[in-house]
Amino acid sequence: MSKRKIDETDRRILTILQNSGRISNADIARKVGMAPSAVLERVRKLESKGILVGYEAIVDPKSVGRSLTAFIYVNASEGVGATKTGAELANVPGVLEVHYCAGRDSYLIKVRCEDTDGLAIMLGIIGRIETVRDTNSTIVLNTIKESRAIPLGEDIGDGF
Amino acid sequence: MSKRKIDETDRRILTILQNSGRISNADIARKVGMAPSAVLERVRKLESKGILVGYEAIVDPKSVGRSLTAFIYVNASEGVGATKTGAELANVPGVLEVHYCAGRDSYLIKVRCEDTDGLAIMLGIIGRIETVRDTNSTIVLNTIKESRAIPLGEDIGDGF
């Protein structure tokens, strides 16, 4: 079995890639002070181990007519362990995240649409899912930070 | 002023990059059936227009000791328009998203930590921010979908 832990070099590579996913392999090598071939080997290994899952370009939502962000609690009437509602929610266009949450017995989803009219349309689509009982929306006025980059300082990711 | 609207080719390029941000320019060109130079020119233009904001590698949170995702409503006692609390929240390690929300007069933040102990530590840090009144946490049991990729079908991104 392969080692589970990643070392300091892996952390540096991952941090670089999290912040600029399209940087060239040669540039990563320069930054970490290693040969490009060695860096590439590590990246491939991180990918095959499932640590590096993928790469996403970040599109400005406002530029493509998705100015409004909202979080919606979706209360579902399905048996514990059922995942049908979650899968259906995930398929609704504009639904970016679907999380099943403790306590509330419901899903928390993150959506993007053009405006409040678009949100109303989405809520209509969601409300028409058979297992959905009701929804509770929170509209985002202003996003201060939005990232997927996980801090990888050795003190944080590893230490406790 | 440059054109605000993006055309079908831009949408195809953006969709490809959203799903595989590290694909080579030549491969994009093959997929859209254009010359690499033309594709590169479009990508550069999308970047300079602020439509393509950046590129992120996606790291599996569980692989780096961040298995627990939680959403926290943070109630702040600050004047309308003040952004200090939001900025402070954004600086807390493990806080990935900070949204200022309508209605609740509070921030909704998304955090990742190792476990419930780590969450307790984060809540302590957040609670120590002067303007923070109280917090309300929702722990994620299971994430069905999590993406930043915005659907760019012409019907959706453009049509209404």
Place this chain on the structure above:
DNA sequence: GATGAAAATTCGGACTG
């Protein structure tokens, strides 16, 4: 589209724990 420069990729061999 062509062309020189740069980068990605492959692979054998060396070094290390």
Place this chain on the structure above:
DNA sequence: CAGTCCGAATTTTCATC
């Protein structure tokens, strides 16, 4: 010896015309 790194050779891509 398994894992990692280097460096040279080859293929591919990039950037500029």
